Amino acid sequence: MRTKLLVIALAVSALCIFQSQAQTADSGFPKGELSTAKNHTGNIWLSELNVGDSTFDPSIAMATYGAGAKLDWHIHPGGQVLLITEGTGYYQERGKPVRIVHKGDVIKCAPGVEHWHGAAPHSSFAYIAVTPTQKGKTIWLEPVSNKDYDRLK
Amino acid sequence: MRTKLLVIALAVSALCIFQSQAQTADSGFPKGELSTAKNHTGNIWLSELNVGDSTFDPSIAMATYGAGAKLDWHIHPGGQVLLITEGTGYYQERGKPVRIVHKGDVIKCAPGVEHWHGAAPHSSFAYIAVTPTQKGKTIWLEPVSNKDYDRLK
Numbered sequence: 001m002r003t004k005l006l007v008i009a010l011a012v013s014a015l016c017i018f019q020s021q022a023q024t025a026d027s028g029f030p031k032g033e034l035s036t037a038k039n040h041t042g043n044i045w046l047s048e049l050n051v052g053d054s055t056f057d058p059s060i061a062m063a064t065y066g067a068g069a070k071l072d073w074h075i076h077p078g079g080q081v082l083l084i085t086e087g088t089g090y091y092q093e094r095g096k097p098v099r100i101v102h103k104g105d106v107i108k109c110a111p112g113v114e115h116w117h118g119a120a121p122h123s124s125f126a127y128i129a130v131t132p133t134q135k136g137k138t139i140w141l142e143p144v145s146n147k148d149y150d151r152l153k
Numbered sequence: 154m155r156t157k158l159l160v161i162a163l164a165v166s167a168l169c170i171f172q173s174q175a176q177t178a179d180s181g182f183p184k185g186e187l188s189t190a191k192n193h194t195g196n197i198w199l200s201e202l203n204v205g206d207s208t209f210d211p212s213i214a215m216a217t218y219g220a221g222a223k224l225d226w227h228i229h230p231g232g233q234v235l236l237i238t239e240g241t242g243y244y245q246e247r248g249k250p251v252r253i254v255h256k257g258d259v260i261k262c263a264p265g266v267e268h269w270h271g272a273a274p275h276s277s278f279a280y281i282a283v284t285p286t287q288k289g290k291t292i293w294l295e296p297v298s299n300k301d302y303d304r305l306k
Contacts, residue, residue, distance in 0.1 A: 027180075028238065028257030049236060049259045050283075056232040056261065057285060058211045079209040083202060083281065085181065104181030106202045108209065128236065130203075130283055132210060 027085040027126065029062045039140045042069025042119070052133035059133050065089065065125040070118025070149060073141035078132030079111040086126035090152060091117045098152055111135065116144050121153055180238040180279065182215045192293045195222025195272070205286035212286050218242065218278040223271025223302060226294035231285030232264040239279035243305060244270045251305055264288065269297050274306055 032047025043066035052059035064086070073094070082091070084105045091107050092098040094114035101107060101117075109115055119125035131138075185200025196219035205212035217239070226247070235244070237258045244260050245251040247267035254260060254270075262268055272278035284291075 028255075029236065029259070030257075050234050050261060055264065056234070058234075058283060060234060060236070060259075060283060081203050081209070081211075081213060083182065083213070104183075106182070106213075108203060111208065128281070130211060130213060 027062070027128075029128070031064050032062060039074065040069060040071045040118075041143060042066050044069050044071070049128070052131065054134060057132050057134050059129075059131045061129050061131070063127055063129060065119035067119055067123055067125075068121045068149075069125075070144050071116050072143045073114055073116045075112060075114055075139040075141070076109060076131060077111055077136035077139070078134065079113075080109045080132075081130045082107040082109070082117065083128040083130070084126070085128060086124055088120040088123040089118055089125035089127075090120060090149075091115065114141060118144070118149070121149075180215070180281075182281070184217050185215060192227065193222060193224045193271075194296060195219050197222050197224070202281070205284065207287060210285050210287050212282075212284045214282050214284070216280055216282060218272035220272055220276055220278075221274045222278075223297050224269050225296045226267055226269045228265060228267055228292040228294070229262060229284055230264055230289035230292070231287065232266075233262045233285075234283045235260040235262070235270065236281040236283070237279070238281060239277055241273040241276040242271055242278035242280075243273060243302075244268065267294060271297070271302075274302075 029049060030047045031045045033045060035044045035046050045064040047062040049062060050056070050058070050060035084101055084103050084107070086103055088100065088102050090098050091101050092115060100120070182202060183200045184198045186198060188197045188199050198217040200215040202215060203209070203211070203213035237254055237256050237260070239256055241253065241255050243251050244254050245268060253273070
């Protein structure tokens with residue numbers, strides 16, 4: 001009887017751990033394709049959930065970062081809201097201290113503000129980005145230097 | 154030794170089951186307050202993640218439904234995108250068949266289209282709604298009749 005209980009308990013443990021890992025890695029939305037753009041360092045997967053246009057403006061996209069991946073400095077002419085769905089990351093506006101952000105945080109970046117965001121060094125990181133498109137495309141600036149990033153650890 | 158293993162395995166099982174339930178009920182964003190509006194039946198919790206304005210248009214809100222809760226028929230003058238984060242629900246546009254929607258689905262409702270959405274009868278249901286606000290407020294119509302809803306089971 002005790003052996004049976006042990007086997008069942010071990011099986012439930014294994015199943016639960018497996019399920020927990022799958023849920024952590026999966027908000028339910030597609031992870032999309034590995035980005036080949038030149039505006040970041042490290043691995044970033046992008047998945048377009050809605051294409052913004054003049055009828056329904058905001059672009060909505062899922063972005064999933066490998067640990068340590070980071071976007072270059074950039075500007076959104078129409079601003080952006082980030083809904084953090086997984087892990088821990090960094091968000092910084094030019095001239096301000098870096099913010100450590102977590103799953104469940106909502107970040108509002110005003111139009112025209114220079115900023116960057118990325119994963120923390122040892123954490124996955126994912127968000128849904130809501131970006132109005134009718135005021136112009138993202139303007140890309142210089143990369144975040146490894147020296148600046150490493151200083152944040 | 155076997156007793157120790159059994160105790161550890163049972164403890165891990167209990168912890169994993171507890172964690173799994175917490176994750177299922179929690180996208181990480183606040184659940185917010187129980188709605189007291191007259192535009193739905195059943196329990197719906199609302200949490201405002203971004204207030205839309207003329208600088209950054211879309212309103213972004215989390216809505217969490219108790220099993221069987223449903224909004225009345227309504228129209229968004231600027232359209233709406235729903236990002237389903239939990240459970241199973243129904244989405245229907247006037248004159249079209251109902252769609253059964255699940256976690257991970259993205260629904261785009263065009264401006265001016267009469268529609269309703271709600272939880273399935275025996276499932277929780279939650280989404281993030283992205284709603285442009287500058288073309289006018291939501292126009293509320295009649296409730297979905299229980300007869301029509303029950304026919305979908």
